[in-house]
Each structure stands twice: as structure tokens, then as C-alpha cells.
Amino acid sequence: MALKLLVIDTDTGIDDAQAIMMALATPSVQILGITCCFGNTHVDNVCQNVLRVLSVCGCPEIPVFRGAKVPLVRPIEGFKDHFGTDGLGDVLEDKDPQWEEKIQRENAASALIRLVADNPKQVSLVALGPLTNLALAIRLDPTFVLNLKELFIMGGNMEGKGNMTVCGEFNFVMDPESAYVVLEEYLGPTHIASWEYCCSNHLTWEFFEELMSQDTPAGRFMRTISSKCWAYSKAAVLKGDVYFGKGFVPYDSYAMAACIDSSVVTESIECPVRVELQGALCRGMMAVDQNNMLKKNHQASVMKTCDQNKFRMLLLASVREKNRK
Template structure:
């Protein structure tokens, strides 16, 4: 199998860290770069988090790449810098790591993330898959700097948005889109390349069990110990939260949001069902701003459709997550899922 070239655009929080490990563990994938954006934490914290994930991954046999890290957008396209969400702690990795990346500024490339994105794709036309795991600000700036940029991509995978108007930071909007609605709108209007979305509801409807999470974070590997550490004091993984409905809508369970997008990118067979239709991000109103709507009846009169995932093969996802922490597949809990 020929190598799949990825650029990962990330606001590296705990789920991004897991998702990046999934990409690095795939033998047929080559990660060309990580481009950083604000979101789960400030962009400076995100840069340090990505470097830390790469450091951890280098202790595992599957990771031998040297991957450049680029600093990108520190805030949304419009208005003041959005306040970072503390779902994963103020630093994005659970506020438990000391000295995450010593002298980290020296390890970040001088080139801006958006310029690097444009350059890498121009150097590999129609070969690069762009995976967006945070607010879409860098992607929006890229298409404004070079309107031909989306046409040079092989494909685009996005973790973000919603398909049923169920939000997690507002009544109707998912976090990544809510942090920069204008960017999300621009990307879904102007990126006409093949586009695939792992939405908030998709992840929440395909949860894994907390028993599986315990197995994932209890392996005798550097990556597993790292994931256990950064989730150890995070309220989102606490016993008090585990048995509660997610967002008031969904069954309890373990959800590594960004891993759903990366898993689909790495192995399309992870996706069991999807729908294909035009979409649009709402920019008006106090209730629906940032919400993504699916047009299944042609009211938007758009020519471009995207693929929105609806159901995944959770056993395959579980096996990929185990592999990402250096554990072979075939675990007794790999396919054990919350009903």
C-alpha cells in the first residue's frame, strides 16, 4: 500500500493527542506536518502539547518520523480571541504535566502554519489529505490566501460541526465550529475537494465502554501511561461524569472525539454508514450561531456535497486505539461497547 500523506491541523487537547497517536501508528501513513491552532488551549500551549505527543510517540516502535510543527492562528477570524475551553484543563492536557516541552520555541518552525500548509500541498498536488481537528481558522486563511488551495488537496477530513442541532458549548453548536463560525462557514463553502465530517453527534452515538478506556490506559507502554496521566485529573474522565448522559442526549461512555475523524481517514472501513448532502454553517442569531445544517432536500441550491458519518464499526475503532498506544489488537475488551 502506498503511503498516505497527511497534514494534521490541531488544537491539541487530550482527544487530539489520542488521534495523533492513531495517525502515527498507521504504517501506511506519513504525517508531513502538524499545524497548530487555538482552541482547547492557547496556540502556544497547543504547540507544546504537539511536541509532547511526538516525544511520547518516539518511545514506541511504530514512530520513526521527524515531523515539523508550525504555529498558526491564535484567535478567530472576527472579533477578539475566543476564550479557550477548559474541557481538558487550561493547558489542553489535563494540567498535570510539568515542563511539557523544554525550550519549545526553538523546536517550532519559523514559517507560519498557513504558509506551511499552502507550501506542502503545492509541493504534493492532489496527494495530501488535510485532517482538521480544531477550529478551522487556519484552513479559512489558507483558502483566502490561495483560492486554488482546496483544489490541490486530495481530500479533507474534519472533526466538528453537528448534524442534528445538538451542541456541546451552546444549545446548537459544536465546540470547533462555535470557536470560529466564520471560518467553518468559509471552509464548507469554498473547499470543494472531497470532504468528510465526523460530527459531535457521530462521536457521541458511537461511544466505547469505560471498561475499554481502562484497558486502553493500563498498558505497559509509554503512550498508554501518557494517556492515563493526562486523563487522571480531568473532570471529563472522572467517575462522577462517567455514568451521566453526554450533553443530556447521549448514552454514557468513552468518546475520543478527534480519533473518529483520524480513524476514518486512516481506514475508511471504520465508517459503517454515512450520508452525502450539502451543508451550511449558520452565522446569525444568538441560539443557532455556529450550527451546521444538513440539506437533504436541495433547499440550499448548492452543487457541492460532503460526506457526513453517521455510524462506525466500533470494534475496528477500538482496535486502532489500542494499536495507537503500542498494544496489539485482539484484546478481550476491544470490541466491548456501550449498547
């Protein structure tokens, strides 16, 4: 059976790392490249984080490309430190002084265009951070949207609930213009794992303990980088913080799982969507237009429920040595 060709665009924080490891552990997937964008942290930290994940998983040959360090239009307003200042919990001390030599010279937007053009209608793109690199690729080369097979996005929201602003989800709020460009101009199959989808399909903390107890290089790595972040999340849940649902929510892994195995998603809404660019409260919010009042021809698939057993199995495979490539 032919391998599924995958490109990952990421702002690698802890949940991105888990999602990348999920793809690396899937035998049916071939990762053509990983493009990096600002988001959870500065793009230079993102590049180093991706290299760390690839090293831990024994896949240093996968090319890594540095991309956007600021949003498409407006200046960046600062980084959220939920995953620490470096994106991986500020717990790693093994900085690689030669990391820049391991990053490809080609920029991320150009790499996206080339990788998709070299494999027309074969590449699935999983976007785990702000969509700046994708928007740049779309604007640089109109054939990019024609050549891409399908797009999976972790971002946006269904119900106007935000985790960055009152009504906006983090990835979209960090660069609303880019999210708007991507969702207006890419007309191929578009699958969205929204903020509410991730939270409503939360996993138990008992499963989290099982996931983090795996005594493998990948398992120990995830346990280390998660040590501060998820302790905070647990405390927030106990205090009734709605942003973290009622359990363990590995956000970006929901989009990756949907790409790897479409049967993980058991229910979705098919309708037009649009990103709001105006307003003090709603800038960056994704409007889900179930009555097609926008009169758009393109519909996105907005995920609603998932098969949690299949999702758990993919997560466990990401940290189990016997399932690694």
C-alpha cells in the same frame, strides 16, 4: 504500497493527542507536518502539546507549525477548560524551555499551502480544531482547494445539539466564519465526524480501562493526561449529562480513524451543509441540508455509524509499543 500522505491541523487537547498517536502508529501513513491552532487552549500551549506527543512516540522529526491564535473575524471569548488550562489536563510538569526553537519558522497557513502544493492531489488533511488555519490558507491561495486531495473534519453537528452553545459544537463555535469559509469554498471530498456521530458511537468504559492500562510510553502518557478529564466525564455520565453520551468518546479519533481506514465508517449522509453565522442560539451550528434547499452543488459526507471493532483496534494500536513506528 504508497504511503498515505497526511497533514494534521490541531488544537491539541487530550482527544487530539490520541488521534495524532493513532496516525503515528499506522504504518501506511506518512505525516508531512502538524499545524497548530488555538481552541482547547492558547496556540503556544498547543505547539508544546504536539511536541510532547511526538517526543513520547519517538517522532520528533515531524515538523510543527504555529498558526492562528484568534478567530478569523471576532475576538476569542475565552478557552473551555474541559481538558485543563493547558489542553492536557494540567498534570504535566516537564515544560521544555527550548520548545520555541523546535517550532518551524513558517506559519501554519503558509505551511498548509506549501505542503499541499508540493504534493498535488495526494495530501489528506485531518482538521481536529477550529478551522482558522484552513480558512486562511484558502483565502491566501486559491490553488490550495484545488490541490488538496480530501478533507476530514471533527466538528459541527447533525441535529442542532451543541456542547458549547445550545445548538453549536465547540470547534465550529470557536470560529464560525472559518468553518463557513471552508465548507463553502473547499469543493473536494469532505468527510465530517460531527458531535452527534461521536457521541452516538461511544465506546464502553471497560474498553477505556483496557486502553489506559497499556504499559508503554504512549499508554502511560495517555493515562497521565486523561487522569482528571475522563474521571469528570464518567461522573457526568452517571449524572445523566447528555453531552458525554453513555460512554467513552475520544472525539477527534473518529475523524482520524475515518481518514486512515474508510471502512471504519459504515454509514454516512451525502448532502450539502452550511454553517449558520447569525442568531443568538444557532450561530456556529451546521445545517445538514438533506433536501438540497440550499441548491449547492457540493455535497459533504456526514458520518452516521462506525465499525466499532475496527475503531477500537486503531485506538489500541496507538498505545501499543509493538505497533509504533
